[in-house]
Amino acid sequence: MAQRKPFNIVIIGQAGRLQYEAALFAASLRHSAPGFQGRLFVATPRAGSLWQKDPQVRNRGVLELFERLGAEVLPFDSRIFGESYPYGNKIEALMALPKGEPFVFFDSDTLITDELSDVPFDFDRPSASLRCEGTWPKPTLYGPGIEQIWAALYDRFGLDFATSQDRWQPDGHWRRYLYFNAGFFYGACPHRFGTRFAEYATSIRDDLPVELVGQSLNPWLDQIALPLVIHSFGGGREALVPGYLDGKTSCHYRLFPLLYARESDRVIEVLEEVAAPNWIKKVLKTYEPIKRMVYQGRGAKVRALFDQDNLPRREQVIRNRIKSNGLWMR
Known part of the structure; x- marks a missing residue:
């Protein structure tokens, strides 16, 4: 190799x-x-x-x-x-x-x-x-549409818009x-x-x-x-073999309640193992979300609210369930 x-x-x-x-x-x-x-x-x-x-x-x-x-x-x-x-x-x-x-x-x-x-x-x-997720753009009722918006940006910088598109996706779908x-x-x-x-x-x-x-x-x-x-720079969506980043090698958890709600057992295991040594714990526990979620067990309570193999499709539903149980922190 x-x-x-x-x-x-x-x-x-x-x-x-x-x-x-x-x-x-x-x-x-x-x-x-x-x-x-x-x-x-x-x-x-x-x-x-x-x-x-x-x-x-x-x-x-x-x-x-x-x-x-x-x-x-x-x-x-x-x-x-x-x-x-x-x-x-x-x-x-x-x-x-x-x-x-x-x-x-x-x-x-x-x-x-x-x-x-x-x-x-x-x-x-x-x-x-x-x-x-398809967070941007959000086309208005009277246009322009998503394709016109992206095309304008590629044109602004002299880039080939056509070669950036995923032709397997339909026109107007954000993943295209x-x-x-x-x-x-x-x-x-x-x-x-x-x-x-x-x-x-x-x-x-x-x-x-x-x-x-x-x-x-x-x-x-x-x-x-x-x-x-x-x-x-000649890159794109298929430049990196899938399954590594945002997969077995890294986890972008964003917020600790979301981490405990939806990430894998392996991610939880790594989090709690790396946070355990006393010389690390004495620093991290001064931050309230880590103190309560990791060290005081609030994360385990959040995790018990969900079936990780059958999570709600929308993140907002996850957030709302955590909040309604008084366990949300950011």
Whole structure:
């Protein structure tokens, strides 16, 4: 078997919830992927004019946990988005990574559950998470339709719209058009990828195509620009072999009540194993959702509300059932 190219990982960490999720991600990576040979960066936005409060991680316990887990804190400047669109952190952080070295971005609310070095990445053909719903666009009654909206974006950036489509899906169905969850994505060079990502996102935000008038950009801007960026680099929906990310190798859980409600027994096992050591527990238990869900058993109560082999199809139904039983936390 050919030697796979080493790569770096980047996640976002900042004061508040993300710093604890980032620590849990790092712990799960070291537990589940001992063969990973790259660097793990926790990218943290510096304080500046685009932030009302200092977003940097200053919690000493969390910083010590990062160091012990081999996670490198990587400060970056917010020049485009900042507090007005914090999802833009994943765009701006890319420019702080080592130039020319392959990267994988993960949302911080992710667990690594198997050997990451076994994932057959082709960094010259980028891709991203297909674990998504048709959240954007939402065509209005009098148009334009979903195809016209996406076509306008491809035209804006001189991209071939026809080759991006899944011809197995009918016209007008959201899955026909390239769309990803930005919970993970990867590429060959973070600077090239990040520059183009920022260019496309700011062009859409600051000079809205007329076909997008009436469409919400918040919080969807990163997921609107991402498929365009991926297509521009020759990637797409089939660039990554299915079953690894968002499968046996990683889990983008998003919120702890949702994790306990719908994820596999393996994910629960990894979560509770990596959170168990005292030197990790003493830090993570200072974050209330982890304290109550993981350490005080609220997660097990949430899990008992559902049959994981027969879950409600709509996430809102899951949320409502958890809330009606007084077990919701975020």
